[in-house]
Amino acid sequence: AQKVTQAQTEISVVEKEDVTLDCVYETRDTTYYLFWYKQPPSGELVFLIRRNSFDEQNEISGRYSWNFQKSTSSFNFTITASQVVDSAVYFCALSGVEYGNKLVFGAGTILRVKS
Amino acid sequence: EAQVTQNPRYLITVTGKKLTVTCSQNMNHEYMSWYRQDPGLGLRQIYYSMNVEVTDKGDVPEGYKVSRKEKRNFPLILESPSPNQTSLYFCASSLSWAGGQAFFGQGTRLTVV
Numbered sequence: 001a002q003k004v005t006q007a008q009t010e011i012s013v014v015e016k017e018d019v020t021l022d023c024v025y026e027t028r029d030t031t032y033y034l035f036w037y038k039q040p041p042s043g044e045l046v047f048l049i050r051r052n053s054f055d056e057q058n059e060i061s062g063r064y065s066w067n068f069q070k071s072t073s074s075f076n077f078t079i080t081a082s083q084v085v086d087s088a089v090y091f092c093a094l095s096g097v098e099y100g101n102k103l104v105f106g107a108g109t110i111l112r113v114k115s
Numbered sequence: 116e117a118q119v120t121q122n123p124r125y126l127i128t129v130t131g132k133k134l135t136v137t138c139s140q141n142m143n144h145e146y147m148s149w150y151r152q153d154p155g156l157g158l159r160q161i162y163y164s165m166n167v168e169v170t171d172k173g174d175v176p177e178g179y180k181v182s183r184k185e186k187r188n189f190p191l192i193l194e195s196p197s198p199n200q201t202s203l204y205f206c207a208s209s210l211s212w213a214g215g216q217a218f219f220g221q222g223t224r225l226t227v228v
Contacts, residue, residue, distance in 0.1 A: 102173055
């Protein structure tokens with residue numbers, strides 16, 4: 001069965017701190033995709049990244065970076081030098097062939113960045 | 116501008132009164148789906164559609180109906196809403212069903228009293 005676990009329900013940091021959001025997944029698929037979405041207080045879902053199971057390269061986009069480790073089934077997300085505008089709910093999600101390619105979401109991590 | 120448009124954004128209704136939440140995308144995507152978001156549960160898929168006239172149940176389909184008569188539209192129908200359907204609903208579309216990036220609508224916050 002597919003499952004995505006975001007063990008951190010809520011994280012609070014002070015501006016300029018680095019913060020890592022954890023995501024652990026389970027799947028029997030060999031081909032699958034991992035995603036991160038951001039949900040700011042306004043409520044919309046903002047796509048951040050998609051990674052397929054064959055690409056284990058880490059990715060950096062500005063202050064955001066992602067660490068994909070198949071060996072530990074993890075796809076962690078790090079924000080460097082956090083800012084108040086990073087305050088949001090962050091969702092990790094998994095998609096695979098076996099279950100119709102729907103997005104299976106984790107419960108989300110609330111990130112609060114204080115000034 | 117590529118987008119998924121949901122209406123209404125907010126809705127308060129009474130138990131048993133049929134309602135429809137509309138969803139339209141302008142990207143010619145084949146795959147569309149509906150999710151509901153509840154605290155502590157993330158988003159769960161309600162129904163999905165792989166193309167016109169092809170729909171199927173997701174994880175939590177009870178109490179919902181959908182239709183896909185045109186490629187761009189995928190309405191969500193609650194024939195007899197109940198309070199446990201109070202939730203935040205999202206429509207999503209993607210180019211293909213195999214791992215494509217999902218574009219989400221703005222969300223519809225539904226309250227059933």
